[in-house]
Amino acid sequence: xxxxxxxxxxxxxxxxxxxxxxxxxxxxxxxxxxxxxxxxxxxxxxxxxxxxxxxxxxxxxxxxxxxxxxxxxxxxxxxxxxxxxxxxxxxxxxxxxxxxxxxxxxxxxxxxxxxxxxxxxxxxxxxxxxxxxxxxxxxxxxxxxxxxxxxxxxxxxxxxxxxxxxxxxxxxxxxxxxxxxxxxxxxxxx
Amino acid sequence: xxxxxxxxxxxxxxxxxxxxxxxxxxxxxxxxxxxxxxxxxxxxxxxxxxxxxxxxxxxxxxxxxxxxxxxxxxxxxxxxxxxxxxxxxxxxxxxxxxxxxxxxxxxxxxxxxxxxxxxxxxxxxxxxxxxxxxxxxxxxxxxxxxxxxxxxxxxxxxxxxxxxxxxxxxxxxxxxxxxxxxxxxxxxxx
Numbered sequence: 508x509x510x511x512x513x514x515x516x517x518x519x520x521x522x523x524x525x526x527x528x529x530x531x532x533x534x535x536x537x538x539x540x541x542x543x544x545x546x547x548x549x550x551x552x553x554x555x556x557x558x559x560x561x562x563x564x565x566x567x568x569x570x571x572x573x574x575x576x577x578x579x580x581x582x583x584x585x586x587x588x589x590x591x592x593x594x595x596x597x598x599x600x601x602x603x604x605x606x607x608x609x610x611x612x613x614x615x616x617x618x619x620x621x622x623x624x625x626x627x628x629x630x631x632x633x634x635x636x637x638x639x640x641x642x643x644x645x646x647x648x649x650x651x652x653x654x655x656x657x658x659x660x661x662x663x664x665x666x667x668x669x670x671x672x673x674x675x676x677x678x679x680x681x682x683x684x685x686x687x688x689x690x691x692x693x694x695x696x697x
Numbered sequence: 698x699x700x701x702x703x704x705x706x707x708x709x710x711x712x713x714x715x716x717x718x719x720x721x722x723x724x725x726x727x728x729x730x731x732x733x734x735x736x737x738x739x740x741x742x743x744x745x746x747x748x749x750x751x752x753x754x755x756x757x758x759x760x761x762x763x764x765x766x767x768x769x770x771x772x773x774x775x776x777x778x779x780x781x782x783x784x785x786x787x788x789x790x791x792x793x794x795x796x797x798x799x800x801x802x803x804x805x806x807x808x809x810x811x812x813x814x815x816x817x818x819x820x821x822x823x824x825x826x827x828x829x830x831x832x833x834x835x836x837x838x839x840x841x842x843x844x845x846x847x848x849x850x851x852x853x854x855x856x857x858x859x860x861x862x863x864x865x866x867x868x869x870x871x872x873x874x875x876x877x878x879x880x881x882x883x884x885x886x887x
Binding site for chain 2: 512530540541543544547548567568569670671680684686687688693
């Protein structure tokens with residue numbers, strides 16, 4: 508696989524409970540090294556538009572034809588606004604990889620969904636579908652789902668786009684931008 | 698000079714004539730390769746707070762002690778909101794480098810200032826003070842002012858932080874973020 512493969516990393520901004528929307532930032536990068544574009548959109552907090560908004564972000568960027576994979580910081584944006592990664596792949600034809608630093612606590616997530624959403628089962632089905640792979644790194648393992656490509660291809664993309672730590676640059680930078688523009692200074696980790 | 702030297706690049710967002718403020722984005726980078734932080738603030742369009750806002754951005758970031766130079770996309774942010782780079786250096790003790798792709802047309806600038814501002818002389822003095830160096834690159838020459846370091850040191854910093862084209866990464870990325878968050882997709886060149 509080429510080191511200079513174009514990737515789109517997406518992460519959401521931090522938000523407070525009074526906010527209706529969270530910003531989402533997309534970073535188009537060649538491998539893990541060179542930023543080619545910055546995209547912004549917003550999703551409704553705890554809403555159900557994340558799949559649609561991600562699709563718009565992908566479809567509307569002039570970089571679309573170059574993007575070989577989309578990397579998401581987990582499967583939900585703006586709280587429990589869950590991305591249907593299969594649908595996103597089917598509609599864009601671009602492979603999707605989700606990555607989280609921590610193993611999701613599915614019991615807690617299910618409990619929170621049941622408490623807060625009448626349509627909890629829809630969200631739960633989206634959140635829990637697809638195989639979650641534990642992927643070893645030089646540091647702690649990360650947790651990965653992928654659709655439209657094999658886990659081995661996903662691992663290769665993660666490896667070539669990670670510079671320091673365990674999070675690929677397109678997601679790490681999307682996190683820095685999303686938190687920086689919301690809080691005035693970026694903080695924390697994707 | 699270390700390749701991994703920390704730099705802060707600052708650029709402003711595009712704006713329309715109805716706007717009162719333009720966003721400014723700061724990118725903290727190691728050399729031209731690795732983004733460590735994203736900062737955001739705003740300046741009043743055609744106002745006189747750019748020096749103060751840049752000073753705040755520098756003073757308030759947790760990266761301050763590491764930053765070895767500040768790189769500005771030209772000497773004005775948010776229209777004719779001119780940065781007093783000597784004052785900024787004197788108050789922060791961090792060397793300042795301004796870079797533009799095109800040679801400023803000083804006659805046109807003076808004319809525009811005279812037309813729009815009663816205090817045009819103050820702005821003109823800030824804009825025109827300090828030596829403007831024409832610096833050769835592999836491509837077109839760039840135009841550089843510097844304070845707090847020699848032009849040879851400034852050239853070295855520009856060289857080590859430029860990957861493609863002629864604009865150092867901290868400024869190039871600040872431009873992408875500033876235009877991307879304002880327009881939804883980044884465009885144009887710093």
